[in-house]
Amino acid sequence: MFQTFAATSSPDQGPPRLAALRRVMAEKGFDVFLVPRADAHQGEYVAPRDARLEWLTGFSGSAGFCAVMQDRAGIFIDGRYRLQVRQQVAQDFTPVHWPETQLSDWLQEHCNAGATIAYDQWLHTATQIADLRADCPKLNFEASENLVDLIWDDQPAAPDAPFIVHPIEYAGESHDAKRRRLAESLEADAAVITLPDSIAWLLNIRGSDIERNPVPQAFAILHETGNVDLFAHESKTTEIATDLSDGVTILPPETFLDHLRGLKQRVLIDKGTCPDAVASTLKAAGLTVIHGQDPCILPKARKNEVEIAGARAAHERDAVAMVRFLAWLDREAPSNKLTEIDVVKALEGFRRDTNALRDISFETICGAGPHGAIVHYRVTENTNRAVKTGELLLVDSGGQYIDGTTDITRTIAVGDAGEEERACYTRVLQGMIAVSRIRFPKGVGGQHLDALARAPLWLAGQDYDHGTGHGVGSYLSVHEGPQGISRRSETALEPGMILSNEPGYYREGAFGIRIENLIVVTEAPTRAGADDRTMYAFDTLTYVPFDRRLICVDLLTEAERGWIDRYHADTLALLAPRLDDATASWLETACAPL
Known part of the structure; x- marks a missing residue:
């Protein structure tokens, strides 16, 4: 829909x-x-x-x-x-x-x-x-x-959609194995888990309580035995009850606080995500509260081989939809008959044509001209703007597929773009390339890498007011912690973590530019003469062409030009066999060497 x-x-x-x-x-x-x-x-x-x-x-x-x-x-x-x-x-x-x-x-x-x-x-x-x-x-x-x-007299009712099982062929590990693995290192009698995506990952379940995010709203207690108490309404758990029968007890949510009061002495909570109501209840019951990280957070962030393979498949499928969309946009936009809503509906239609889309992964951001400068702009009937020749169009979108979650931003020139817009676009692209190419030692966090994406803009006295990248889930939330690329991202990056790479530049009242790929942390190949230390790198998941009309080739280094040409060659080789002849021909032109 x-x-x-x-x-x-x-x-x-x-x-x-x-x-x-x-x-x-x-x-x-x-x-x-x-x-x-x-x-x-x-x-x-x-x-x-x-x-x-x-x-x-x-x-x-x-x-x-x-x-x-x-x-x-x-x-x-x-x-x-x-x-x-x-x-x-x-x-x-x-x-x-x-x-x-x-x-x-x-x-x-x-x-x-x-x-x-x-x-x-x-x-x-x-x-x-x-x-x-x-x-x-x-x-x-x-x-x-x-x-x-x-x-709030007409406040909507609470979500009541049923939970579903997330099959092991996509999860890559059974919930029994996850529960035992986490319990072995718990260092507490029990851990309280309140984040919906943590519960979804731990128990291999999904839900639809939150629009665009396949998460189940529930509370859980992980015991040192590996058993879990899941607090959710019976009407929501009918479909998952059999799959969770061994080691998971489903209880009414209204009994959650009573069960907290009845726990053994040492209870782990993540005070950064745990509601104050939970912490206050445990304290009032005289229990020893241990402050630590949600035990699911890091294991969930480190995608296993099955999840990474699923992410690659989802991104390839999504890229086909994106290329079909971009080819359509190139044909239709110069007519000056399209609006932002037309663009959003068309893009969702191309994704639904894959016959695999479960939902979009967030409300599509489609900003024409000055609307592109509103970083998280959401078009409404009241704000809907025409897509005009001579302006930039920023489209940030994604899909939820059972094997992966996608998130991609492309900025497109409608007709001829100005030299200032092209120069800014090229600086943003240079920053994205810098992050894509970097190798870094084990232990480095996103705050160490954030400046790489900003350096070309900083040299021009420009910047952007958002992080460079966020973590992404596996058929879960499109924004997932704790990994990220920003000045505040202290978590060390580890293999299997998926992140966005999305520098931008925004000029109020004029235009906005953002370019985004998803990347996954991998172990970097050893190079001759390198130190004896573990090095990591990023492997790109997203393969959709950049708008070559917006690239100032003279501003690029030889290495940057080579990276773009290789990226486009890989994009063409990956996607052309899955496209009709007309779209494949468009893609060949879009991926031509600089």
């Missing part, structure tokens, strides 16, 4: 909803109420029922939060959303640049000593609340029922 394009909230709805929230706050004696974009499972994406931030403010970005007082309402957003937020929220909400301005600093600036800050303890992690208490000793933080829920 094609995605819809109606905005779920508009700026004019924000002020009356904000006024209603403030009335409830006054009745309860709260000076501040915190409204995060989060749910009880602390995943990145939320179901419509949990889209409280968007309902209240109109802001639809994937990260952010609002702090509501009687005389002000700060909406905290990062660099990806600073253009978008101004278009989506009323003036009653004040955008706050985050993380440059921390919530604790903002609260201390605007609140009197003794002020009460209320929060829903299911929607904030243990770390977030502990840090706020430590950083704001003169303020009172009080757990509360969710005040937005009290005023």
